[in-house]
Amino acid sequence: FLATCSGVLTVHWLNQLKWDSGDFLLARFGTHRDFGLFTDDQANYSNAFWWYVWEVPIFILMGAAGGLMGATFIALNMRLTHWRQRYIPTSSGNRRLVEVLVVVLVTCIVCFSATAASPCSPLPPLLARYRANATNTTLPDVIDPQNRYEYDERTLADIEDFYPQWMCAEGMYSTHGQLFLSPLSHTLKYLIHLGEVAKTQEDEGVHTFHVGSLLSFLLLIFGLMTWTYGVGAPTGLFVPTLAVGAAFGQLVGRGVMYLAERDHLSENIDLHTYAVVGAAAMLGGTTRMTISITLLVMETTGAMELIIPLMLTIFTAKLVGDRFGHGIYDAHIVIRGTPFLEEHDETGFPIADKLQTGE
Structure with missing residues (x-):
């Protein structure tokens, strides 16, 4: 790292x-940006995030919500782990294999069903226009440098991968498929970065994710993540948690954007900032880590400007989550009875330091 x-x-x-x-x-x-759509040696404008002082209380509330969501995830997963220990013990390899296959099957069914029920939205104007005039030309050759679309030296065919057509008509894309048909790590990149380059007036708002898609993704992936963690196969927690948190952040950002527009505020709300903060809130509420999570989210997304919101959000998430119990890793250590050496208490001292000669 x-x-x-x-x-x-x-x-x-x-x-x-x-x-x-x-x-x-x-x-x-x-610098290592695992969740960037492009690297900083190609485009330095990829790490442009902004926030306002009046948004700090919103970030703190997002941290509290992340702590509650993390505590809910841990509580549900602990119940499921107790059930696994009783009916699918580690000594039964066949049962564990069957459970993994069932989880894979259900995950595929859920993702394809959600995509099949997806509404269709028009392609972004620039992409639709140049898609009709070029076959697979690189974007800088067909788009004015002042209106550069996305992700620098990428072809039109590559950009179309961000907008899967699925069962939609020509010139449309599947809003649910954009989230459910991509690998989870790619979906996380889209939620955090998609649209951060194209800021022309013509493209304003075209990358806003459908609210129904975000809500469906949040609920379904949260449930699948709760079920999957702890199965008899190598599974991760960081990327699913970050993806769920990013969807949550996008939803909060949409709400703030709506209120700002209703009250005729001049501030331009950055949805990418809310996606990063939401991802950090969910991860902090689940793992209860602090400095390492702050660095991980900041470095892998390139959001150097968000160090203060990330610190406040993650601290709040841990503070709220600790009111309900241990983090996910500590909880599994306890429930599995894994031998664990506690960290040395540096405030303590050997009793010999207080003994006097003759005692």
């Missing part, structure tokens, strides 16, 4: 070893 703030992660141990951590804090090991 090549992170600009990699030195921060070593401060704890450097302090224990009495080393000077200043050089490590100033070191730059590179």
Whole structure:
């Protein structure tokens, strides 16, 4: 994990070893953006996020909601884990294999069913116009540099992958398919970054995800994530949690945008900022980590400008989530009875330090 703030992660141990951590804090090991649609050596404008001071209370409330969502996920998953331990024990390889196959089958059915029930929306104007005039030309050759569409040196065929037609008519795309037909890591990229480049007046708002699609994605993936975590196969938690949180953030951003437009506010609400903050809130409420989650979200999305909102959101998510119990990892350690050595309490001291000669 090549992170600009990699030195921060070593401060704890450097302090224990009495080393000077200043050089490590100033070191730059590179930037790694796992969830960017393109890299910063191709486009430096990809990391443009903005926020206003009056949005800080909203971010804090999002952190509280993330803590509640994380606590709900943990509570449901713990019930399911207890059931697994009773009826699908680790000693029964066949039962665990069958459960994995059932989970895969149900996941495919849910995603395809949601896509089949999807409404259709028109393609973005620039994409639709140049799609009719070019076969597979690279975008800079067919689009004015002042109105550059998306993702730099990408072809029209590549851009069309972001807007799957599925069963829609020509010139339309499936709004649910945009989220459910793509790999989860790609969906996360779309929720965070899709549309952050095209800011021309002609394209204003064309990348806004359908509210029904976001809500369906949030509920269905949350349920599948709760069921999948703990099955007898290698499964991850970070990407599903980030994707669910990003959808939640997009929904909150849409609500704030609606209220701003209703009250005729001049501020331009950035939905990508809300997607990043929502992802951090959900991940923080689930894992109850702090500094590592802040760095992970900030570095993998390129959202350097959001360090303060991320810190406040994740701290609030942990504060609220801890009121209901342990994080997901600590909860599984307890329920599985895994031997675990607690962290050394640095405030304590050996009793021998208080003994006097002759005692």
